Amino acid sequence: MEGDRPFTTTREMSDSDSSWTTEDSDLSACAPVDLHGFLLRTLQCPGCSKYMIPPIMLCSNGHCICSNCTNFLNCCPSCQGCFLSTRCLSMENLAKQTIFPCENHFLGCKENITASAMSEHEDTCAYAFYSCPFDVISKIKCVFRGPLCNMKSHIQKCHRRLGGLAKTVGKTLTSLPEILGMRKLQISVDTFDELFHVTFEIRREQFYCACFYVGPRGKSREFAYKMYIGELVLCHEVFSYPNGDETDGSIERGINIPLQVVLDNMKDTSQLSMNIGDAQPEAPPLVPFDIVNESILKELKCMYAIRKVQDNREGLELNGLHQLPVYADNVTVLGENPQSIRENTGILLEASKEIGLEVNPEKTKYMIMSRDENIVRNGNIKIGNLSFEEVEMFKYLGATVTNINDTREEIKHRINMGNACYFSVEKLLSSSLLSKNLKVRIYKTVILPVVLYGCETWTRTLREEQRLRVFENKVLRKIFGAKRDEVTGECRKLHNAELHALYTSPDIIMNI
Numbered sequence: 001m002e003g004d005r006p007f008t009t010t011r012e013m014s015d016s017d018s019s020w021t022t023e024d025s026d027l028s029a030c031a032p033v034d035l036h037g038f039l040l041r042t043l044q045c046p047g048c049s050k051y052m053i054p055p056i057m058l059c060s061n062g063h064c065i066c067s068n069c070t071n072f073l074n075c076c077p078s079c080q081g082c083f084l085s086t087r088c089l090s091m092e093n094l095a096k097q098t099i100f101p102c103e104n105h106f107l108g109c110k111e112n113i114t115a116s117a118m119s120e121h122e123d124t125c126a127y128a129f130y131s132c133p134f135d136v137i138s139k140i141k142c143v144f145r146g147p148l149c150n151m152k153s154h155i156q157k158c159h160r161r162l163g164g165l166a167k168t169v170g171k172t173l174t175s176l177p178e179i180l181g182m183r184k185l186q187i188s189v190d191t192f193d194e195l196f197h198v199t200f201e202i203r204r205e206q207f208y209c210a211c212f213y214v215g216p217r218g219k220s221r222e223f224a225y226k227m228y229i230g231e232l233v234l235c236h237e238v239f240s241y242p243n244g245d246e247t248d249g250s251i252e253r254g255i256n257i258p259l260q261v262v263l264d265n266m267k268d269t270s271q272l273s274m275n276i277g278d279a280q281p282e283a284p285p286l287v288p289f290d291i292v293n294e295s296i297l298k299e300l301k302c303m304y305a306i307r308k309v310q311d312n313r314e315g316l317e318l319n320g321l322h323q324l325p326v327y328a329d330n331v332t333v334l335g336e337n338p339q340s341i342r343e344n345t346g347i348l349l350e351a352s353k354e355i356g357l358e359v360n361p362e363k364t365k366y367m368i369m370s371r372d373e374n375i376v377r378n379g380n381i382k383i384g385n386l387s388f389e390e391v392e393m394f395k396y397l398g399a400t401v402t403n404i405n406d407t408r409e410e411i412k413h414r415i416n417m418g419n420a421c422y423f424s425v426e427k428l429l430s431s432s433l434l435s436k437n438l439k440v441r442i443y444k445t446v447i448l449p450v451v452l453y454g455c456e457t458w459t460r461t462l463r464e465e466q467r468l469r470v471f472e473n474k475v476l477r478k479i480f481g482a483k484r485d486e487v488t489g490e491c492r493k494l495h496n497a498e499l500h501a502l503y504t505s506p507d508i509i510m511n512i
Contacts, residue, residue, distance in 0.1 A: 039098050045069055046077045051100050053115040054092040058084050064091050104128055124216040133197035133214055134159050136242050138186040155188045199251050207262045210254025212239045227255055232265045345383050361386045365394050371404050399454045407458045415471050418451035422475055429478045439479040455512045465509050472508040473499055
C-alpha cells in the first residue's frame with residue numbers, strides 16, 4: 001500500500017550537480033538522544049573550550065562565545081566575525097538550567113554544579129591545578145602548573161636555591177637559604193600537610209611581609225600568622241592564593257612597617273621569627289612553627305652597620321649625599337683621602353663586630369684612583385688588626401675598575417666576551433634555514449647586550465669606537481653573507497656602507 005511506503009525526501013543542491021537523499025522508514029527506531037550531553041557540547045565556548053555561563057555574548061554572524069574570550073580575542077574563532085555587545089538570552093537561560101561537571105572531573109572530581117555555583121566550587125575544588133607560587137607571587141618565571149600533591153616535590157627540586165621548601169612539624173627552627181638578589185626573600189612552608197608561601201622584602205625604607213595559602217581560596221580564612229621582631233609582635237591574616245589578579249599577590253597587602261622600627265627592635269635579639277596557626281578563636285590553635293630568617297637578619301645587620309658609617313657624614317659627597325654603594329653584602333667605602341677611608345672603614349668594622357658580622361680581609365681590596373702619575377701609593381692599608389691589599393685593578397659587579405679610571409681594559413674585556421658569545425651562535429648566524437631578520441634578532445638579544453654591559457660609564461676615544469665597529473661589522477657580515485660582484489661575477493665581502501644599508505637599526509656606537 002502507498003501508506004506503508006517509506007518517507008523519502010530529495011533536494012537538489014543549487015551550487016553543484018550533486019544531490020543528497022534522506023530516508024527514514026521508522027522514526028521510533030531512532031537511537032535515543034543524549035539531551036544533557038548535547039547541551040554540554042552546545043554550551044562549550046569555541047574560544048577556550050570551557051562551559052559558557054552568563055553573560056554569553058554574540059558575534060556578528062550569531063555564534064555564541066563566553067564573555068572572557070571577548071576580552072582576549074579580536075574576532076570570533078568560528079567565523080572571524082566581529083563581536084557584538086548583544087547577549088544571547090536564550091543560551092543564558094539554558095546555561096542556568098544545566099548541571100555542569102567540574103572542570104577538574106578528568107582528575108577525579110565527582111561534583112556536578114550549576115552555573116551560579118561554578119565559580120565558588122572552582123575556588124574550593126581539591127583537584128584544581130595551581131601555578132607555582134614562585135611564579136604567581138614572587139614573579140620568578142616558572143612554567144609548572146599541576147595539582148597540590150605534585151607542587152611540593154616541584155618546589156623542593158626546582159627552587160631549592162631560591163628558598164625551597166621548609167617542612168616543619170611542631171615547634172622547630174629552620175634556617176633559610178641565602179637571600180635572592182637584594183632585600184628580598186621567598187620561601188614555601190609545608191606544615192601540617194598544608195602549603196604556605198611567605199615573602200619578605202625591604203623596599204624604600206619599608207619592611208614588608210606577607211603569607212599566602214596555596215590551595216582552595218576559601219580555606220585561607222582558617223589561618224593567621226604572627227611576626228615576632230624582638231619584643232614586637234604583629235598579627236595578620238593569611239591571604240588566599242592569587243587567581244590571576246595582580247593585586248591579589250601584592251606583598252603590600254601584608255605587614256608593612258618602617259624599616260627603622262625593625263632595626264630598633266632587632267638590636268637586642270638575633271631572631272626574626274614567624275608563626276602560622278589557626279585563625280578561629282573557638283578552635284584550639286595549631287602548634288606554631290618558627291622561622292629564624294638568617295638571610296633577612298643578615299640584611300638588617302648590614303644596614304645597621306651601614307647606617308653607622310652614614311651617620312659619621314665623612315667621605316665622598318655627591319649631590320649633597322655621602323656615597324656608600326651597597327649591593328647585597330658588598331659594601332664600597334668611598335673617600336676623598338686615605339684618612340676618611342680609614343675612619344669610615346673603622347666605624348664599619350666596629351659596627352659589624354657589635355652585631356656579629358665580620359669583614360673578610362682576603363676579599364676586601366684597597367685602591368687609590370687618580371690619573372696623576374706623581375701620586376704617592378703606599379701599598380697595603382692597615383685598619384685596626386686587619387690589612388687590606390692595594391690593587392691596580394679589580395672586578396666590581398662584572399665591570400673592570402682600574403686605578404687610573406681607564407675604560408680601555410673594560411671595553412677590551414667586553415669585546416672578548418662578545419667574541420665568545422658570537423662563536424657560540426656562529427652556526428646559527430651562518431645557517432641557511434634561518435631568515436636574516438631572525439639572525440639580526442639573535443645578534444640584538446644574545447650578543448649585543450653582552451658587549452654593551454655597563455656602557456653607560458664608558459669614556460670612549462675614536463680608537464675604542466673603531467674597535468667596536470669592527471666587531472659589529474664582523475657579526476653583520478656573517479649574518480648577511482657574501483655578495484656576487486656584478487662586474488667580475490665573483491663573491492666578495494660586503495662593504496661597510498652595504499652592511500649598514502641592510503642593517504637598518506642604529507649601529508653599536510649609537511646604542512651606547
